[in-house]
Amino acid sequence: MKDQAILDRWERRAEWPLAAVALMFLASYSIHVLAQSDRTAAHISHLLGVASWIVFTIDYAVRLWLAPNRRHWFVRHLLDLAVVALPLLRPLRLVRLVILFSALQRAVGNAIRGRVLVYTVSGAVLLVYVASLAELQAERHDPNTTIDSFGNALWCSITTVTTVGYGDVYPVTVAGRIIAALLMIGGMSLVGVITATIASWIVQRVNEAGSTARELTAADIAELRGEIRALREQLNGGG
Amino acid sequence: MKDQAILDRWERRAEWPLAAVALMFLASYSIHVLAQSDRTAAHISHLLGVASWIVFTIDYAVRLWLAPNRRHWFVRHLLDLAVVALPLLRPLRLVRLVILFSALQRAVGNAIRGRVLVYTVSGAVLLVYVASLAELQAERHDPNTTIDSFGNALWCSITTVTTVGYGDVYPVTVAGRIIAALLMIGGMSLVGVITATIASWIVQRVNEAGSTARELTAADIAELRGEIRALREQLNGGG
Amino acid sequence: MKDQAILDRWERRAEWPLAAVALMFLASYSIHVLAQSDRTAAHISHLLGVASWIVFTIDYAVRLWLAPNRRHWFVRHLLDLAVVALPLLRPLRLVRLVILFSALQRAVGNAIRGRVLVYTVSGAVLLVYVASLAELQAERHDPNTTIDSFGNALWCSITTVTTVGYGDVYPVTVAGRIIAALLMIGGMSLVGVITATIASWIVQRVNEAGSTARELTAADIAELRGEIRALREQLNGGG
Amino acid sequence: MKDQAILDRWERRAEWPLAAVALMFLASYSIHVLAQSDRTAAHISHLLGVASWIVFTIDYAVRLWLAPNRRHWFVRHLLDLAVVALPLLRPLRLVRLVILFSALQRAVGNAIRGRVLVYTVSGAVLLVYVASLAELQAERHDPNTTIDSFGNALWCSITTVTTVGYGDVYPVTVAGRIIAALLMIGGMSLVGVITATIASWIVQRVNEAGSTARELTAADIAELRGEIRALREQLNGGG
Numbered sequence: 001m002k003d004q005a006i007l008d009r010w011e012r013r014a015e016w017p018l019a020a021v022a023l024m025f026l027a028s029y030s031i032h033v034l035a036q037s038d039r040t041a042a043h044i045s046h047l048l049g050v051a052s053w054i055v056f057t058i059d060y061a062v063r064l065w066l067a068p069n070r071r072h073w074f075v076r077h078l079l080d081l082a083v084v085a086l087p088l089l090r091p092l093r094l095v096r097l098v099i100l101f102s103a104l105q106r107a108v109g110n111a112i113r114g115r116v117l118v119y120t121v122s123g124a125v126l127l128v129y130v131a132s133l134a135e136l137q138a139e140r141h142d143p144n145t146t147i148d149s150f151g152n153a154l155w156c157s158i159t160t161v162t163t164v165g166y167g168d169v170y171p172v173t174v175a176g177r178i179i180a181a182l183l184m185i186g187g188m189s190l191v192g193v194i195t196a197t198i199a200s201w202i203v204q205r206v207n208e209a210g211s212t213a214r215e216l217t218a219a220d221i222a223e224l225r226g227e228i229r230a231l232r233e234q235l236n237g238g239g
Numbered sequence: 240m241k242d243q244a245i246l247d248r249w250e251r252r253a254e255w256p257l258a259a260v261a262l263m264f265l266a267s268y269s270i271h272v273l274a275q276s277d278r279t280a281a282h283i284s285h286l287l288g289v290a291s292w293i294v295f296t297i298d299y300a301v302r303l304w305l306a307p308n309r310r311h312w313f314v315r316h317l318l319d320l321a322v323v324a325l326p327l328l329r330p331l332r333l334v335r336l337v338i339l340f341s342a343l344q345r346a347v348g349n350a351i352r353g354r355v356l357v358y359t360v361s362g363a364v365l366l367v368y369v370a371s372l373a374e375l376q377a378e379r380h381d382p383n384t385t386i387d388s389f390g391n392a393l394w395c396s397i398t399t400v401t402t403v404g405y406g407d408v409y410p411v412t413v414a415g416r417i418i419a420a421l422l423m424i425g426g427m428s429l430v431g432v433i434t435a436t437i438a439s440w441i442v443q444r445v446n447e448a449g450s451t452a453r454e455l456t457a458a459d460i461a462e463l464r465g466e467i468r469a470l471r472e473q474l475n476g477g478g
Numbered sequence: 479m480k481d482q483a484i485l486d487r488w489e490r491r492a493e494w495p496l497a498a499v500a501l502m503f504l505a506s507y508s509i510h511v512l513a514q515s516d517r518t519a520a521h522i523s524h525l526l527g528v529a530s531w532i533v534f535t536i537d538y539a540v541r542l543w544l545a546p547n548r549r550h551w552f553v554r555h556l557l558d559l560a561v562v563a564l565p566l567l568r569p570l571r572l573v574r575l576v577i578l579f580s581a582l583q584r585a586v587g588n589a590i591r592g593r594v595l596v597y598t599v600s601g602a603v604l605l606v607y608v609a610s611l612a613e614l615q616a617e618r619h620d621p622n623t624t625i626d627s628f629g630n631a632l633w634c635s636i637t638t639v640t641t642v643g644y645g646d647v648y649p650v651t652v653a654g655r656i657i658a659a660l661l662m663i664g665g666m667s668l669v670g671v672i673t674a675t676i677a678s679w680i681v682q683r684v685n686e687a688g689s690t691a692r693e694l695t696a697a698d699i700a701e702l703r704g705e706i707r708a709l710r711e712q713l714n715g716g717g
Numbered sequence: 718m719k720d721q722a723i724l725d726r727w728e729r730r731a732e733w734p735l736a737a738v739a740l741m742f743l744a745s746y747s748i749h750v751l752a753q754s755d756r757t758a759a760h761i762s763h764l765l766g767v768a769s770w771i772v773f774t775i776d777y778a779v780r781l782w783l784a785p786n787r788r789h790w791f792v793r794h795l796l797d798l799a800v801v802a803l804p805l806l807r808p809l810r811l812v813r814l815v816i817l818f819s820a821l822q823r824a825v826g827n828a829i830r831g832r833v834l835v836y837t838v839s840g841a842v843l844l845v846y847v848a849s850l851a852e853l854q855a856e857r858h859d860p861n862t863t864i865d866s867f868g869n870a871l872w873c874s875i876t877t878v879t880t881v882g883y884g885d886v887y888p889v890t891v892a893g894r895i896i897a898a899l900l901m902i903g904g905m906s907l908v909g910v911i912t913a914t915i916a917s918w919i920v921q922r923v924n925e926a927g928s929t930a931r932e933l934t935a936a937d938i939a940e941l942r943g944e945i946r947a948l949r950e951q952l953n954g955g956g
Binding site: 151155158159162163164165166167168190191194195196197198199201202203205206224227228230231234235 | 351352355399402403404405406409411413416420423424426427428430431432434435436438439442443463464467468470471474
């Protein structure tokens with residue numbers, strides 16, 4: 001019990017530092033892709049990447065060490081281990097940025113629709129940016145590629161996530177196509193969230209407009225109570 | 240308090256004149272893009288543009304002058320200042336046309352779904368028209384462009400906003416792509432509003448079809464009240 | 479009053495014959511577009527077209543003659559006049575086929591979602607078929623066209639209405655683009671109706687699953703009523 | 718009655734074996750398309766296909782034989798006959814895999830939204846895989862084809878089902894276009910299910926957040942009941 005409290009406190013206190021390290025990782029990846037020919041930049045990118053990896057590993061180790069039941073914690077946090085150990089899952093470190101969205105959301109207010117929209121829009125922007133980087137890295141050395149600059153990669157991501165797909169830029173490599181497929185799924189969810197938020201708003205407004213029925217019932221209950229009270233007073237007066 | 244009332248009255252009275260000036264601005268921009276080679280038309284377009292700018296500036300100045308707390312008003316209306324001062328934000332003047340939509344909406348009736356649809360459709364038409372103009376202006380001088388006439392620009396906007404994206408016409412410049420991206424976001428919202436409106440209508444109809452439950456409760460309450468009344472009469476008779 | 483009843487009876491009795499004539503018109507248009515090089519077919523198509531026009535004109539004239547207040551009826555049915563008089567609006571005669579859908583719908587049952595789906599799917603199939611014919615007629619003589627057969631026109635309509643838009647076939651003429659734009663709007667509505675129907679179904683199922691709250695209230699009311707009844711019996715017993 | 722019970726038991730016991738045979742059929746079809754040039758593989762594929770056909774035919778015959786009213790059962794299960802007899806409808810045998818999804822769903826839990834999502838996602842993955850095989854088979858021998866490998870066929874299916882449609886790969890044969898059209902319809906339904914699930918979730922959350930009204934009514938009822946009880950006690954005390 002006490003150990004659980006210490007672990008919780010660690011996780012709460014580590015939220016913001018880990019978000020900062022996630023941003024550092026994002027910067028490292030951006031420099032790696034966008035300034036690849038510059039040797040100093042490549043060096044900085046490498047350093048930032050290693051530093052962020054070390055911090056995430058330390059965080060994992062501390063949490064494992066603080067866990068009341070380590071075996072149990074280990075089994076339930078296999079994904080955390082994978083994010084630290086497998087290079088392919090490194091982008092999942094960006095999930096730590098969710099804490100930034102929640103700060104943004106606090107400015108918008110606490111309503112459910114606003115919260116959903118903030119997370120969705122922030123997530124979509126982050127997804128499009130990271131996917132553009134990954135797309136560029138995967139595609140730029142292919143001889144048939146149409147994605148030869150970050151601008152084109154960004155344009156490709158945007159036309160993909162909105163399911164427009166002009167076909168002037170499109171991935172040709174396997175890695176690029178997998179990234180694009182993830183973007184398409186993201187785009188379908190994005191349309192879903194936008195539509196659902198609007199639908200929920202309209203349904204609520206229509207219900208509010210037709211709420212005479214509910215108010216009538218409230219009035220009925222008030223009247224009922226009034227009549228019972230009158231009955232009691234009558235009894236009191238009669239007694 | 241009194242000053243606030245004067246400001247409110249000014250804003251209410253300025254609604255229609257400002258909508259007219261926004262239309263003038265739209266005409267000025269249309270002429271500017273569509274009749275660019277004609278010197279007289281260019282002259283007229285320039286005059287209309289300057290005139291609309293002067294009116295918007297005067298409106299801003301009067302509202303600032305009438306505001307009870309000018310510093311407060313200035314801070315809360317920075318966007319209004321930007322619309323007047325920054326050439327890039329000039330299209331936002333068209334927001335004044337919303338008053339035209341509201342007139343259109345009055346014809347449709349006051350139901351929420353009708354109102355949402357009127358604003359959405361009017362907004363979409365305006366967005367497609369203005370985006371086509373901007374697209375044409377941004378793209379027509381690029382050597383690789385496929386958007387070389389207003390017809391093609393309009394076709395590009397329509398295929399973009401509906402997320403069809405054949406790929407026969409598509410933007411190639413940075414400005415053109417930004418405009419197209421705005422259209423895509425507009426298109427996703429358009430799908431959202433159309434879907435949400437239909438969904439809300441179906442949900443309401445289904446609820447109405449299954450409304451026996453509600454009527455039953457109302458009958459129950461009536462019965463309850465009847466029984467209490469009978470109780471009082473019984474007491475009265477007994478007393 | 480009596481005249482109105484006669485007009486209503488005429489309209490009810492004319493429903494099925496007019497649907498048959500609308501089918502005849504559809505056949506005429508299909509032959510006109512698909513068998514244009516065959517002289518006999520062109521002749522048949524022309525005859526069917528004229529015959530359907532005559533029937534629609536007679537129906538319009540009879541309804542105008544039967545109307546209790548002819549001036550009033552004329553003003554409120556200007557669209558009917560336009561469908562008869564203007565060649566461009568001839569496709570609107572197909573609206574008469576709605577009676578066929580309603581027969582189809584009777585087989586499905588009377589539930590709101592089923593009805594909406596039947597009308598939408600039938601309407602979408604009809605829209606895609608007619609739009610393919612119109613697309614083919616508009617495009618096939620253009621030198622840059624990709625729509626040179628009914629198969630390609632149908633393929634173009636399907637990729638447009640589902641907003642996929644590969645870009646292997648696409649309209650190039652103004653008429654073809656207007657038809658395609660109508661298909662896109664139809665496609666957005668189709669997505670809307672499909673989504674809305676599923677959403678309404680899920681919302682209803684979720685509500686049914688969580689309906690203990692409602693039943694509890696009904697139980698409360700029954701208990702209330704029981705207590706009042708007990709009170710009355712107590713009074714009766716005491717009296 | 719007793720015969721019906723035997724038929725039901727047969728169907729329940731045959732569920733898992735038939736799912737296994739459906740998987741065998743899927744393997745047979747995959748080998749047939751993907752390893753067509755290999756003679757041994759073609760032989761194995763043929764054997765698996767025939768074996769699965771025999772099992773499905775036996776199942777059909779046993780069910781017909783066990784049915785209490787054979788004529789009635791035959792008429793109501795014409796589709797089952799068609800799936801066994803017509804080669805074109807063979808892919809419908811994969812419907813037997815639904816039992817696998819239901820096992821998957823048991824892991825997710827029994828909530829309606831979760832169940833709908835499991836069926837939809839499993840169905841979409843299966844649809845995309847089978848459609849890619851069919852697309853490849855239909856297209857690969859056409860001289861104008863862009864679908865010349867399983868990778869390209871999968872890419873074509875994914876861009877189609879998400880309605881992105883870049884246009885770098887697209888079907889050119891009639892069979893390929895029919896398959897693509899089915900995928901588009903599947904894609905529209907997929908968007909519909911995703912949106913509807915999110916919408917239902919948001920609507921529920923918003924309702925929960927605004928549930929003070931409901932609780933207030935419950936409190937009112939409790940108060941009412943309390944007052945009636947007080948009345949009874951008063952009567953008891955007075956009596």
